[in-house]
Amino acid sequence: MRHYYNVIIIGGGISGTALLYELAEYTNLESVALFEKYPALAQINTNGRNNSQTLHCGDIETNYTFEKAKRVKQTAGMLSNYALKHGYAGRHIFKFPKMAIGVGEKEKEFIEKRFETFKSLYPYLELYTKEDLSRIEPKLTEGREEDIVAMGALDEYCAVDFGAIAETFVENAKKVMKGVCDIYLDTEVYQIEKLGDKFQLLTPKGKYFADYVVVDAGAHSLLQAHKMGYGKNYACLPIGGSFYYAPASILNSKVYTVQNDKLPFAAIHGDPDILAEGKTRFGPTALALPKLERYTESTYVEFFESLRPDRSVMKVFYDLLADDEIREYIFKNMMYEVPGIRKGLFLKEVKKIIPTLTERDIEFAEHVGGLRPQIIDKKEKKLLLGEAKIDTKEGIVFNMTPSPGATSCLGNAMKDVELIAEYLGCEFDEKRLRYELMDEEETLSGRYGIPGYAVSAV
Structure with a gap:
């Protein structure tokens, strides 16, 4: 059994498997390994039951600035290009109508202005009036007195089974890797230690060594960093998200709502569920949870180790609770988890999307929804939004x-x-990667024989 690799990746979710694929496809490394503590890949947040199944392009996410939307559009295009190149259209990536709605005069004005700003970045975007929506998504207008508009598209790839994509990353990595590409499932990495110019990893199956290590382990990444003395200026605040189900006939589109700029979490949206046939999802809720994995009780202790509560962390909590809107939002989301009262309370939020919905139409989706590791910057005393990376340079x-x-x-x-x-x-064929996954001058219809679909990188 081999115990030394050029690169070891810890974490078999979509982030770790994507890196495995790129290293296999675009570098000349001799050996790469991926370690996953569960018996199968993509079991936590990458599992399709535990995320929104949405390809976030920045076109209907109203909390994205123009600059952030540019960046997200490019990386979303990379995933689309990969999926379509390998023939996963209709299997792991899907087309649905999608839109962001504005309800009432204030939100209507916001959507109309945003459309004018963002249509140059997303030429396919359209603006839909209430009359248009009555044809496209009639449930959005039935029983609605106030005005409503939407910006969106009717024929774009926007839904992804990220768990299935993660599996394909590994399959394709093993196909193209000229050297060694090993996968260790059911193998938890307990400890990482720097020994000279190598890293030693302790697992139940023995010791492994690497020249370079990437930890893509979700909320556990910061815990591993803390164990090695890195990232002490960061703390992890895990935010759980739950969903509610309604019949599939309720919606045929991904319908997002206007985001409150004060709130660091996504506004509730409705989506056809690509894994639960015959159901539409509404959510997610947002609830701080004292554990690193949503459905694993044994991670409570690890939560406190990664949170490392001190005055800086308490200051962030105080600032969040001191704001009336954020405080109301936090307590309201707590109530969305309480049996007996949660359906009625959540219904009030969902009726913004579908006014005629009743309590009989929705049900709490048991064991559906994941956990997002939001990072607290102790030095700046604030909650960070988006990805965080600790590059040790070592x-x-x-x-x-x-x-x-x-x-x-x-x-x-x-x-x-x-x-x-x-x-x-090592060699990195960046030019080929950019051509195959990012080239703005090429279209997928021309390159991969996929009709009518073009992806541009900004």
């Missing part, structure tokens, strides 16, 4: 990737490939 990287981490997996992996190539001196 041959080990720790990645924490809340939403849109799954969408951005190939873009984030590319950053790590660049770091690895620089540190180890």
